Amino acid sequence: MTVDLSTAIRDALLTGDKRSKVMRTRKLVRDWRHGNLPTGFSAAMPDRPEWPVDLQVLPPSQMPKRGKGGSQRNRVALWHSLAHIEFVAIDLALDIVGRFGAQMDHAFITDFLDVAADEAMHFALIERHLGTIGAAYGDLPVHEGLWQAAGDTAHNLAARLAIVPMVLEARGLDVTPATLERVRSQGDGRGAKILQRILDDEIRHVAAGSRHFAKICTKNGQNPQNHWKNLVKTHFRGALKPPFNDSARLAAGLSRESYAALV
Numbered sequence: 001m002t003v004d005l006s007t008a009i010r011d012a013l014l015t016g017d018k019r020s021k022v023m024r025t026r027k028l029v030r031d032w033r034h035g036n037l038p039t040g041f042s043a044a045m046p047d048r049p050e051w052p053v054d055l056q057v058l059p060p061s062q063m064p065k066r067g068k069g070g071s072q073r074n075r076v077a078l079w080h081s082l083a084h085i086e087f088v089a090i091d092l093a094l095d096i097v098g099r100f101g102a103q104m105d106h107a108f109i110t111d112f113l114d115v116a117a118d119e120a121m122h123f124a125l126i127e128r129h130l131g132t133i134g135a136a137y138g139d140l141p142v143h144e145g146l147w148q149a150a151g152d153t154a155h156n157l158a159a160r161l162a163i164v165p166m167v168l169e170a171r172g173l174d175v176t177p178a179t180l181e182r183v184r185s186q187g188d189g190r191g192a193k194i195l196q197r198i199l200d201d202e203i204r205h206v207a208a209g210s211r212h213f214a215k216i217c218t219k220n221g222q223n224p225q226n227h228w229k230n231l232v233k234t235h236f237r238g239a240l241k242p243p244f245n246d247s248a249r250l251a252a253g254l255s256r257e258s259y260a261a262l263v
């Protein structure tokens with residue numbers, strides 16, 4: 001089998017160990033940027049990525065409820081859930097390139113490999129922070145809701161972009177400022193710094209999603225706002241919930257009239 005971008009991506013997706021997934025992701029992005037990994041799509045993407053073998057994965061409805069106070073238990077639960085979001089985000093970014101890169105341009109591949117590298121960094125930062133409060137990724141159960149969004153949109157790039165960056169990652173823009181405030185009020189300055197960095201990066205991720213979504217719509221003669229609304233109605237279970245972070249969403253290329261119409 002020829003080694004190309006898709007085979008390296010497939011390898012990283014099928015790596016369950018948390019540190020190895022981070023390292024493989026960073027290496028493949030670096031190799032591709034330096035021209036050491038040919039842009040090819042010979043490998044098919046797996047239906048499911050590998051996660052750590054001992055990770056307990058529950059349906060979203062069975063996840064224990066998480067308190068918001070500053071107790072050790074609540075803090076671990078918060079940072080653990082953030083670690084899981086970033087861990088799955090690595091797979092989501094890798095998968096979108098490996099699965100859809102062949103039908104898209106160079107900018108698409110660059111943008112989403114940058115996202116994959118960012119997510120690997122976010123996970124590493126959060127994992128290190130979890131360590132400073134005496135915990136590690138894998139200590140608590142996680143849910144598979146985020147990856148389900150990938151499965152539901154595995155055959156349609158426009159739908160994938162409409163849901164993953166433009167609904168789920170955009171939701172992160174809405175909720176992160178309140179989390180950041182809470183973490184800061186608990187005297188966790190380092191945690192607050194990590195969340196600020198993630199928030200800044202995530203604006204770029206949502207922007208990449210909405211930019212490539214608009215490009216696809218333009219090519220197909222579709223109105224991006226209407227098409228996005230239709231795809232969200234078809235592929236997203238649940239409603240869009242205010243309050244919205246309008247300024248961050250605007251910076252990411254999402255217009256208020258499109259998402260406000262879906263509340």
Ligand SMILES: [Fe+2]
Nearest residue numbers: 086089119122
């Ligand atoms: Fe992230």
Ligand SMILES: [Fe+2]
Nearest residue numbers: 089169202205
């Ligand atoms: Fe992201």
